[in-house]
Structures are given as structure tokens and as C-alpha cells.
Amino acid sequence: MNDDLRTRLAEVDARIASAARAAGRTPEEITRIVVTKFHPASLVRELHDLGVRDVGENRQQELTAKRAELGDLDGLRWHFIGQAQTNKARAVRAGADVVHSVDRARLADALHAVAEPGDVRDVLVQVNLTDDPGRGGVAPSDLTALAEHVLGLDSLRLRGLMAVAPLDEEPARAFERLAGLAASLRAVAPDADWVSAGMSHDFAEAIAHGATHLRIGSAITGPRPDRR
Numbered sequence: 001m002n003d004d005l006r007t008r009l010a011e012v013d014a015r016i017a018s019a020a021r022a023a024g025r026t027p028e029e030i031t032r033i034v035v036t037k038f039h040p041a042s043l044v045r046e047l048h049d050l051g052v053r054d055v056g057e058n059r060q061q062e063l064t065a066k067r068a069e070l071g072d073l074d075g076l077r078w079h080f081i082g083q084a085q086t087n088k089a090r091a092v093r094a095g096a097d098v099v100h101s102v103d104r105a106r107l108a109d110a111l112h113a114v115a116e117p118g119d120v121r122d123v124l125v126q127v128n129l130t131d132d133p134g135r136g137g138v139a140p141s142d143l144t145a146l147a148e149h150v151l152g153l154d155s156l157r158l159r160g161l162m163a164v165a166p167l168d169e170e171p172a173r174a175f176e177r178l179a180g181l182a183a184s185l186r187a188v189a190p191d192a193d194w195v196s197a198g199m200s201h202d203f204a205e206a207i208a209h210g211a212t213h214l215r216i217g218s219a220i221t222g223p224r225p226d227r228r
């Protein structure tokens with residue numbers, strides 16, 4: 001067993017718990033997703049041994065391969081947090097228990113079109129907090145329209161919204177804006193109360209502003225191997 005991994009996981013969990021308490025929240029209401037992108041499937045196995053059940057991947061091929069390799073592990077939930085191409089919707093839907101990155105109606109339609117009868121997938125709408133329209137996520141002004149579109153697709157269950165803090169802004173300010181967007185989402189979809197926000201360097205600020213799902217990579221896994 002990798003003692004460094006165990007130590008980093010415990011340290012991050014302690015920091016999550018103290019940030020939650022500082023915000024008057026309980027750690028139990030927060031889901032810590034360990035982002036394992038670029039790391040081998042063996043790392044996910046070690047994390048599972050340490051009790052981790054929620055893991056995140058940002059590339060469909062890697063998600064598909066790791067899920068296949070780790071099919072023997074009980075109770076793992078795979079979160080897809082990357083940009084998805086519509087022509088990969090079937091593989092994304094098959095590989096992910098939760099899709100965090102629905103950022104356009106066409107992608108929602110593609111995920112819906114490949115659904116097996118009766119199968120419902122949890123999804124979040126990704127919102128772009130930067131001024132750069134090239135970044136992932138729907139513009140805040142289009143959030144409600146996209147949410148309403150997703151609500152009309154019965155194979156998708158809209159759970160909330162996801163965002164990445166811009167690099168050139170204080171994370172706390174960005175997450176404050178996100179909290180406002182989360183409230184406007186709940187106005188049209190009262191059950192969509194998940195807020196997926198917070199990474200290795202800003203999860204405490206995200207917790208202070210209501211994040212329910214943290215996506216933490218390097219603080220737990222250590223530095224990522226070079227992009228393959």
C-alpha cells in the first residue's frame with residue numbers, strides 16, 4: 001500500500017472537514033471526488049482499497065478503459081468531468097454514473113438519444129465563469145434555457161451545476177457568483193441542488209460558498225504523470 005497516498009487522502013479529508021465546520025456545514029453533506037486522470041487504473045484500485053468510492057475522469061477514452069479494467073471493484077461511482085463530443089455520447093453515458101459537463105443542448109440530446117429504455121443518468125450543467133466563450137460551460141445567461149432543455153429529457157436527471165474557477169480571479173469571488181447561479185437554477189429545477197466546484201487549490205473556498213461535490217486531483221494523487 002502506498003502510504004503517501006493514504007496520508008494525502010487523510011490530510012485532504014481533514015481540511016474538507018474543517019472548511020465545512022468553518023462554514024457551518026457538516027462534512028457528510030460534501031462528496032469528495034478523487035480525480036484520477038492520467039494516472040493508471042492501479043491508482044484507482046489503491047484508492048478503492050482506502051475507501052474512495054467517487055472518482056473523476058476528464059477524457060472519455062480513459063474513462064472507458066479504466067472502468068473496463070476495474071469492473072471487479074464494488075461500489076465505484078465514475079464522474080465524467082471533461083469536454084464531451086456528441087459523437088462519443090454513447091461511451092460517455094456507458095462509462096459515467098454522473099456527467100458533470102453538459103454544456104449545450106446538442107450534447108444533452110446526444111446523451112438522451114443513446115439511453116436504454118428506463119435508464120436514467122445523473123447530469124449536471126457546466127457553467128462557464130470566465131469571459132472566454134472558448135472555455136467549457138454554458139454562458140451564465142443561457143443557464144436557465146439549457147436547464148429547461150435538460151428537464152425535458154426523461155433519461156437525464158438534472159442534479160445541479162458544475163464550474164471551474166477562472167485562473168485570473170479570486171476563487172472566492174467566482175464561487176460566490178456560482179452560488180447565485182445555483183440559486184437561479186434551483187428556481188427552475190428545485191431538486192437540482194448539487195454544486196460541483198473546488199479543486200486541489202480552491203476547495204476550501206468552494207465549500208465556503210456551498211459546493212456539494214469537490215473534484216480533487218493532485219492534492220490527493222500527487223503530481224499527474226505527463227499527459228499521454
Ligand SMILES: *Cc1c(COP(=O)(O)O)cnc(C)c1O
Nearest residue numbers: 035058081199200215216217218
Ligand atoms: C483535473 C481536473 C480537476 C482536478 O484538478 P486538481 O487541480 O488536480 O485538483 C478538477 N476538475 C476538472 C474539470 C479537472 O479537469
